[in-house]
Amino acid sequence: MGQIQLNQVTKSFGSVEVIPPLDLTIEDGEFCVFVGPSGCGKSTLLRLIAGLEDVSSGMISIDGADATQTPPAKRGLAMVFQSYALYPHMSVRKNIAFPMKMAGIDQAEQNRRIDAAAKALNLTDYLDRRPGQLSGGQRQRVAIGRAIVREPAAFLFDEPLSNLDAALRVGMRLEISELHERLATTMIYVTHDQVEAMTMADKIVVLRAGVIEQVGSPLDLYNRPDNLFVAGFIGSPKMNFIEGPEAAKYGAHTIGIRPEHIDVTDASGPWSGKVGVAEHLGSDTFLHVHDTGLAETITVRAPGEVQLHYGDAIHMSPRAELMHRFDANGLRMA
Numbered sequence: 001m002g003q004i005q006l007n008q009v010t011k012s013f014g015s016v017e018v019i020p021p022l023d024l025t026i027e028d029g030e031f032c033v034f035v036g037p038s039g040c041g042k043s044t045l046l047r048l049i050a051g052l053e054d055v056s057s058g059m060i061s062i063d064g065a066d067a068t069q070t071p072p073a074k075r076g077l078a079m080v081f082q083s084y085a086l087y088p089h090m091s092v093r094k095n096i097a098f099p100m101k102m103a104g105i106d107q108a109e110q111n112r113r114i115d116a117a118a119k120a121l122n123l124t125d126y127l128d129r130r131p132g133q134l135s136g137g138q139r140q141r142v143a144i145g146r147a148i149v150r151e152p153a154a155f156l157f158d159e160p161l162s163n164l165d166a167a168l169r170v171g172m173r174l175e176i177s178e179l180h181e182r183l184a185t186t187m188i189y190v191t192h193d194q195v196e197a198m199t200m201a202d203k204i205v206v207l208r209a210g211v212i213e214q215v216g217s218p219l220d221l222y223n224r225p226d227n228l229f230v231a232g233f234i235g236s237p238k239m240n241f242i243e244g245p246e247a248a249k250y251g252a253h254t255i256g257i258r259p260e261h262i263d264v265t266d267a268s269g270p271w272s273g274k275v276g277v278a279e280h281l282g283s284d285t286f287l288h289v290h291d292t293g294l295a296e297t298i299t300v301r302a303p304g305e306v307q308l309h310y311g312d313a314i315h316m317s318p319r320a321e322l323m324h325r326f327d328a329n330g331l332r333m334a
Helices: 042-050 092-102 107-120 136-148 166-183 194-200 218-223 228-233
Strands: 004-013 016-026 031-035 057-062 077-080 154-158 186-191 203-208 211-216 240-243 254-257 262-265 271-280 284-290 298-303 313-318 324-326
Touching (some): 004 042, 016 042, 042 077, 042 154, 042 186, 077 136, 092 107, 092 136, 107 136, 107 166, 136 166, 166 186, 166 194, 203 218, 284 313
Parallel strands (some): 077 154, 154 186
Antiparallel strands (some): 203 211, 254 324, 262 313, 271 284, 271 313, 284 298
């Protein structure tokens, strides 16, 4: 079991309130991602759940039991940090075994858990190596293995991939997602990378200044963002926002249209401009269009290779049925 509930939880540092009263339920077996810009409170919230920070008020319960004042070691949670925090003089086997040794688990059970974790993480051939003989991705897997052998109620990941290069990030992202499918254990994952959030999560919690802006599945947030902040944060490239007469035509203060929902057309297209930077990626072409009279830049994501370059004239047609309308307070309109 691994249901975690936060009821009116707050956190203040002195007179500064960084987490206003907050309610959240993470269901048993869910992969829940906390996402938001730097300073939004996502790591602080994770540390409150782990018990590494004391709550200022409110209650945290784990599987229905009040854990607000329970020491971190007794909460049944395992945390994986941004830094690997491995012991360089110990082998991989001994690094993974360390939390079990401290807990007094017998050697036979230690060996069983180590072998199972190593198999799950493709570390069996590396158990006798030391961390300095491993790649960054392998060291991160060792850190995850050390968490697995504790057999926790939930795993807490605090930006675990931020020290890896782009290719390793993608690989580890897939490995953690597959691990979740195999273990079916609750996982809470903190990241500022909305692509990680979209590809890994069952449920995303979008935070800004300690406040939950929206909770939902990745596609819920992509298709029906509650406000301008979520609309601009979820999706890559980010949503285009247009105000003024064009928005008024649709009965809104602001309209939003995703780059992939704007078609490149012939001269009959209702929007026009000049191509600035054109990013040719093979599978897609990202066109950053200026001089539209709508916004400083309109970004278009066209499938495949589009033969448009800097300075070329372009005509565009937004798919009106996929537009998002927001009122003067930045809230979604029906």
